[in-house]
Amino acid sequence: MATTPNDWSERSKELSELLARSGLGDRQAFARLYERSSAHLFAVVLRINRDRAQAEDVLQEVYVNVWRAAQTFDAAQSQPLTWLTSIARNRAIDSLRRKQTEPQTQPALLLNDDEDKDVYDDLPDDAPTPLEMLSRASDARALSHCMDALSAPQRQSVALAFYDGLSHAEVAEQMRQPLGTVKSWVRRALQSLKACLDGAVLRDARGA
Amino acid sequence: MDYSRPELADRLGAEYVAGTLRGPARRRFEALLGGHPALRAAVRAWQDRLMPLSASLAPVAPPARVWQRIEARLGLRPAVAAAPRWWARLAVWRGLTGAATAMALALTLIVASPPPAQAPIVVVLSATAPAGQPGAIAPASFVASISADGRAMVTRPLTQVSVQPDRALELWALPPSGAPRSLGLISSSGATVVRKGKVLQDTAAFAVSLEPPGGSPTGLPTGPVLYVGKLSS
Numbered sequence: 001m002a003t004t005p006n007d008w009s010e011r012s013k014e015l016s017e018l019l020a021r022s023g024l025g026d027r028q029a030f031a032r033l034y035e036r037s038s039a040h041l042f043a044v045v046l047r048i049n050r051d052r053a054q055a056e057d058v059l060q061e062v063y064v065n066v067w068r069a070a071q072t073f074d075a076a077q078s079q080p081l082t083w084l085t086s087i088a089r090n091r092a093i094d095s096l097r098r099k100q101t102e103p104q105t106q107p108a109l110l111l112n113d114d115e116d117k118d119v120y121d122d123l124p125d126d127a128p129t130p131l132e133m134l135s136r137a138s139d140a141r142a143l144s145h146c147m148d149a150l151s152a153p154q155r156q157s158v159a160l161a162f163y164d165g166l167s168h169a170e171v172a173e174q175m176r177q178p179l180g181t182v183k184s185w186v187r188r189a190l191q192s193l194k195a196c197l198d199g200a201v202l203r204d205a206r207g208a
Numbered sequence: 209m210d211y212s213r214p215e216l217a218d219r220l221g222a223e224y225v226a227g228t229l230r231g232p233a234r235r236r237f238e239a240l241l242g243g244h245p246a247l248r249a250a251v252r253a254w255q256d257r258l259m260p261l262s263a264s265l266a267p268v269a270p271p272a273r274v275w276q277r278i279e280a281r282l283g284l285r286p287a288v289a290a291a292p293r294w295w296a297r298l299a300v301w302r303g304l305t306g307a308a309t310a311m312a313l314a315l316t317l318i319v320a321s322p323p324p325a326q327a328p329i330v331v332v333l334s335a336t337a338p339a340g341q342p343g344a345i346a347p348a349s350f351v352a353s354i355s356a357d358g359r360a361m362v363t364r365p366l367t368q369v370s371v372q373p374d375r376a377l378e379l380w381a382l383p384p385s386g387a388p389r390s391l392g393l394i395s396s397s398g399a400t401v402v403r404k405g406k407v408l409q410d411t412a413a414f415a416v417s418l419e420p421p422g423g424s425p426t427g428l429p430t431g432p433v434l435y436v437g438k439l440s441s
């Protein structure tokens with residue numbers, strides 16, 4: 001089962017404790033931390049680097065890193081799942097060497113003029129596309145609301161960059177759009193997401 | 209470039225976390241992070257915003273060999289993944305050591321009565337984090353001296369330690385395995401006398417973590433561990 005963003009903070013509580021104990025050299029806690037988080041981090045890594053052997057190496061590096069850096073983890077500053085996922089993403093992105101492992105993304109189709117139609121709509125593929133992933137992730141109220149506010153190409157460009165670890169140039173190639181256009185889609189999408197999510201946080205704070 | 213400019217920090221942080229900042233630019237940015245709190249703050253904020261997106265990925269269980277390699281790399285377990293042999297188990301060693309100590313003590317009692325007072329045990333706790341960590345503490349050390357019977361312990365900072373006013377230092381006794389035990393808050397500026405019964409019993413090391421004022425709310429360390437010192441036996 002995929003975690004929903006609602007579970008994110010719930011799972012984080014447990015992981016926070018395991019991480020704190022790992023930082024103190026508690027091997028059992030570290031083993032449990034691996035047990036509880038490795039399938040999520042492997043999914044994150046594998047989505048970015050599709051080469052399984054390389055993805056396994058990356059995952060190994062991630063946990064070696066986590067064990068060594070666990071004592072610098074500050075539960076007051078960040079959520080453990082966010083912290084762990086960031087390490088995994090960074091390692092996975094670093095492992096992408098252009099010629100070696102191009103992410104095997106689906107063939108590009110021309111972007112439809114219809115804003116509501118995504119280029120993935122016609123693809124007979126069982127694997128969830130980045131866009132399906134986005135809509136699953138947006139189960140949480142604020143995120144869903146904020147994702148809806150993005151235009152279709154904005155949503156797709158962010159999804160390709162975030163889930164598949166594509167660079168601007170690769171997103172442009174994938175979407176068959178000029179590089180400059182894609183850069184501004186991504187930039188505007190991130191800006192609107194920020195404004196929208198931060199607004200939701202403010203509303204929550206006022207409502208509480 | 210002025211990396212403390214909020215718009216610039218925010219834009220770079222966003223691209224770094226979204227993953228579109230690549231190649232040499234990405235490495236340059238990572239190198240800059242250490243010296244620029246504004247960039248670190250921007251990255252953290254963007255991680256909080258975007259990481260939950262990854263929650264929708266269906267988990268993929270990695271093969272068992274990955275964990276085995278991690279254990280081997282970190283020396284968490286002997287290369288042969290087997291149950292620890294009886295002589296490797298700490299409890300046995302502790303038992304033997306205890307027996308040896310008892311015998312030595314008995315000998316001492318027989319040979320020289322009264323026995324000489326045992327010298328206190330001194331443990332140096334060294335900083336774990338490199339300078340410039342967000343914990344806002346200069347790398348420094350604590351020294352802890354423990355009476356031989358483990359009933360009293362005094363901690364003292366060796367150098368100037370500055371802790372943010374909304375943070376406190378908490379001392380922990382770490383058993384060879386299992387959860388750490390809190391020994392209470394300690395002063396960052398002067399000596400603290402700790403009286404928590406037998407602080408040496410089942411203790412392999414001491415650690416100091418950064419906690420909210422009043423100490424960890426969970427009974428386990430929640431903040432980063434700043435200092436660690438092993439109890440040499």
